[in-house]
Amino acid sequence: METFEIKLPNQVVVHDRVPDMARTLHQQVQGYFRPRLESALAAGEVTVVDVGANIGLFAIEVLRRTGGRARIHCFEPIPDTFELLQMNLRPFASERVRAHRAGLGRTAGTATFHYSPRQSAISSMYDMMASEDKEATLAAIYDPRICEKHHADLPVLMRYLPRAVNSFLIDCHGWWMKRGMTRVTCQLTTLSEFMDREQIEHIDVLKIDAEKAELDVLEGIRPGDWAKIGAIALELHDFEGRGERVRRMLVEQGFDVETDRVCPEDVIINVMRYR
Structure with missing residues (x-):
């Protein structure tokens, strides 16, 4: 490894x-x-x-x-x-x-x-790529208090992008993550x-x-x-x-x-x- x-x-x-x-x-x-x-x-x-x-x-x-x-x-x-x-x-x-x-x-x-070898912290008995997880991430992007305090992994630039663009980026990231899951x-x-x-x-x-x-x-x-x-x-x-x-x-x-x-x-x- x-x-x-x-x-x-x-x-x-x-x-x-x-x-x-x-x-x-x-x-x-x-x-x-x-x-x-x-x-x-x-x-x-x-x-x-x-x-x-x-x-x-x-x-x-x-x-x-x-x-x-x-x-x-x-x-x-x-x-x-x-x-x-x-x-x-x-x-x-x-x-x-x-x-x-x-x-x-x-x-x-x-x-x-x-x-998920690409992000081991989300490994779980449950589906961590469900639709509610995407909505939670989108919500965090546009709340500066949450983003700064708990989501250091979210690029600051994302809060200035339209919601539709961020939704697409999250979908791409989810696809990439699932490709590596076992x-x-x-x-x-x-x-x-x-x-x-x-x-x-x-x-x-x-x-x-x-x-x-x-x-x-x-x-x-x-x-x-x-x-x-x-x-x-x-x-x-x-x-x-x-x-x-x-x-x-x-x-x-x-x-x-x-x-x-x-x-x-x-x-x-x-x-x-x-x-």
């Missing part, structure tokens, strides 16, 4: 298959670190579970911000991406950081993922089964970026395990009413829910902290 070495703004060098994508992901990762999440990480020995770790940028940022105090479990199901994750975590190798080649879901077993069968476990296996009694921060499978991950938590989770940082794709279902689920479990709409029609970032 051909990889590139990329120096991030924090001077950390990582490996990825696409030269510029790591810098974009690094900027997007910063959006998770709101004051509440920073507070959850400020305790002494913290345990973090990173679901959808991709190439490891969230985990690396947690290590940097905690001075290496965190114990982190990274979950990445795609074999090629998992290899990059291991490569990027190697300089921080210790018993505190563990990479697991699996996804989290409602039940343990296997699932077929759409894997299907990969990956292992799944549930968060509760993992906690049992590792004898984890408390998770200070649960981060989920599962590309439309966020509800699947949450539904894999047994009722008795919710109280063991201190804070959740969640990127949620709000389709088929999932936004409201997830919000209601979390409120019922005693969480305070903060939302920051990343795209007017699609994606929300939620940061929750247990009362």
Whole structure:
């Protein structure tokens, strides 16, 4: 697998298959670190579970911000991406950081993922090229707050182009992405089964970026395990009413829910902290 070495703004060098994508992901990762999440990480020995770790940028940022105090479990199901994750975590190798080649879901077993080597961050059990995703991207282009804060990968020039032109460009990009996609069968476990296996009694921060499978991950938590989770940082794709279902689920479990709409029609970032 051909990889590139990329120096991030924090001077950390990582490996990825696409030269510029790591810098974009690094900027997007910063959006998770709101004051509440920073507070959850400020305790002494913290345990973090990173679901959808991709190439490891969230985990690396947690290590940097905690001075290496965190114990982190990274979950990445795609074999090629998992290899990059291991490569990027190697300089921080210790018993505190563990990479697991699996996804989290409602039940343990296997699932077929759409894997995109050209943009590994959108690999998913779900179709990430659906019509609602195109509409969300178009909405983001013309909202400067969203584009600057969460979509560093969108060229600034696009906001000055007519909607029809951008629609055509997105269609072309979607065609190019789909040409490179493959299907990969990956292992799944549930968060509760993992906690049992590792004898984890408390998770200070649960981060989920599962590309439309966020509800699947949450539904894999047994009722008795919710109280063991201190804070959740969640990127949620709000389709088929999932936004409201997830919000209601979390409120019922005693969480305070903060939302920051990343795209007017699609994606929300939620940061929750247990009362």
